Amino acid sequence: MEPWRFLTSVFLHSPTSATHLLFNLMGLYVMGQFLEPFLGRARFVALYLLSALGGSVGSLMLVPALDLSAQASVFAWTQSMVGASGAVFGLFAAAFLVLRRTGAPVAGMVVLLAINLALPFVYPNIAWQAHLGGAVVGLVAAGLMFFTARPGRTKAQWPALIVLAAGLVVTAWIKYEVNGRALGVLIEHLQ
Template sequence: MTDEQPVPPAEEQVPVCPRHPDRESYVRCQRCGRPACPDCQRPAAVGIQCVDCVREGAKSVRQARTVFGGSVTDGRPLVTMTLIGACVVVFVLQQVVPGLTSRLLFVPVLGDVQPWRFVTSVFAHGGLLHIALNMYALWIMGQYLEPMLGRARFAALYALAGFGGSVGLLLLASPPAGGVCTPGSAWCTGALGASGAVFGLFGAFIVLQRRLNRSAAGMYVIIGINAVIGFVYPGIAWQAHLGGIVVGAAAGAVLAYLGRGRAEGPLGERRHLGWMHWAGLAGIAVLLLLVTAVRYLAA
């Protein structure tokens, strides 16, 4: 037989941290009353709370939203910087990898069999001045729009506008008669650059500024100058600029005017109807795909 050891009364038991039973703790959580070791203690407005109570409390805190329903960030345009970095990397690779540019640019005659060109063309550029101007415009617009929309919505806007630029070129470039490519034909020559996506940001900017009752007069001047340049100087795909700005304005309208209402949450809180944004943006993407399919079937 073994001797049974008496169990100390509850008031004499040494309190231990529930998450770290090997650690004694005489500090208790102000919310649940359980012991919390130094690693599990979090300062609160009054006293100390354990990490479990802090995590549980965070679930009931309403997440801060931007004026257009996006998640509030720390202000750094990370998506913008990532896009610029990707364009710079691709531009460097274009200089060192023979034939890479011809495999990245968007050529309407090849789009149905090489659909990746709709996207890759947005990251490739034709020269140092070309990428410098586009990246400068992207940086200026991204610093303003990304914190306003939130990173996810801004990324979706840029992607749709870039794709829309390629679709604009596809729709407005005429197939050569008899299917034989001729020199200078936009249908066979193709285009590259982030200009279509940047013009999409211009279009969204105008719509969002109007929704906020702010002036966008300066942007009209910039768009007008670029429109004239696109028609005066050869080799500029004005069709991609037009496609980008139309799609960007449409996406901007979705973000500006849909989801503005509020709905009651399970705890009685007011929630932004953000799902309407994503439904609207998805609808634009589906429409672009349908238009692309119809264009190729009719070509």
């Protein structure tokens, strides 16, 4: 296991999919222009990185341990993944929460989220699991930021975000342990 890949994969893209890179860059630019002034630079970076980690962990959790559509020896949880879609989806979810919190209309953001959630089912090699994981973690991280932004709670903001990150790391570690044991049982059974 190479745990740094949970974050470094966000800064890589497949050379065969320029449109995926362009959509991620456009989403990051638009959401960054909206969210960074509202959250501040440090909280925006924290939101982006937590959403990226959430996308990787979401993919790990939602991809089946054993890909039965291929051969029994192919484990989906060991396959690589690249792209910033999970992180960008976290920004989309946070923007939705900002719009709700400020009383602004959210219909456009809901349509944007729906279209982007549907894309992986139309275009191959897009990890809907990473989109969902990033969106859920982005929503939770933004919620923690807003909840702890109230007077008397600001000291809890960074510790709350660190606990969220630690929870994601522990979740990934547990999944790897469970999958490793399943692999061991399968190998023992095949011998």
